Amino acid sequence: MIEYVVPSNIDDRILTRAVQILNEGGLLALPTDTSWSLACSLKSREGIKKLRALSNERDERHFTLLCSDISQFGEFCSLDNTRFRLIKRLSPGPYVFILKTLPGTEKALGLRRREAGVRIPGYPLPLALIKMLEHPLYSVTAKQSMVSGYQDPFGDAEEDRDEAGAELPPIPEENLFEGGWELEGIPGVDLILDGGEEQNRIFSTILDISGDEVKLLRQGAGPWPV
Numbered sequence: 001m002i003e004y005v006v007p008s009n010i011d012d013r014i015l016t017r018a019v020q021i022l023n024e025g026g027l028l029a030l031p032t033d034t035s036w037s038l039a040c041s042l043k044s045r046e047g048i049k050k051l052r053a054l055s056n057e058r059d060e061r062h063f064t065l066l067c068s069d070i071s072q073f074g075e076f077c078s079l080d081n082t083r084f085r086l087i088k089r090l091s092p093g094p095y096v097f098i099l100k101t102l103p104g105t106e107k108a109l110g111l112r113r114r115e116a117g118v119r120i121p122g123y124p125l126p127l128a129l130i131k132m133l134e135h136p137l138y139s140v141t142a143k144q145s146m147v148s149g150y151q152d153p154f155g156d157a158e159e160d161r162d163e164a165g166a167e168l169p170p171i172p173e174e175n176l177f178e179g180g181w182e183l184e185g186i187p188g189v190d191l192i193l194d195g196g197e198e199q200n201r202i203f204s205t206i207l208d209i210s211g212d213e214v215k216l217l218r219q220g221a222g223p224w225p226v
Contacts (some may be wrong), residue, residue: 003183007195025191029183033122035176039139055140064117066137068130068223076105092122094221098208147185168218178202
């Protein structure tokens with residue numbers, strides 16, 4: 001089901017319903033400052049399980065904690081002054097930062113290694129939702145390949161490279177969505193929040209800042225170096 005919202009003035013009743021769905025283990029589709037995302041509550045094991053099964057991604061770096069401010073990063077990931085300054089300079093925006101997780105985070109999210117991707121989207125709808133939910137969303141980019149009956153024309157073009165430090169392949173523009181109505185064919189999505197505008201078919205830049213040096217894992221909408 002689609003709910004149309006005005007991103008700059010979102011009806012609290014719609015946000016309340018969306019939060020209820022998330023708290024009950026449901027999945028949402030929503031626009032960001034890059035492309036469409038699928039998301040669940042970070043605190044819902046059922047939601048995380050559904051999201052992982054639907055996405056079929058093996059490399060955990062495809063998943064992102066969407067946060068409303070940097071302070072939420074520190075609840076789940078290790079963040080020193082140097083990393084804080086870099087994130088503050090580039091956020092909100094189309095950047096995902098790979099950080100070392102704090103003890104317990106990998107168990108809560110079912111991670112195989114102590115790393116997680118975090119970002120603050122530069123778009124009011126997810127920010128308003130996160131603030132009402134009072135904790136981050138766990139998300140993945142929505143793709144045409146998730147639609148029931150989709151035949152993948154890219155073959156092995158998006159094959160994951162799961163080696164530590166390996167770059168992630170770009171997402172073909174044709175595998176992203178523009179309008180919210182296109183996501184209605186994705187099974188398991190309980191609600192689509194649509195801002196009424198077509199989204200750009202772009203993806204985020206992923207920076208691994210978990211080590212001593214910044215590593216570019218995927219070049220996307222955010223320029224690097226800056």
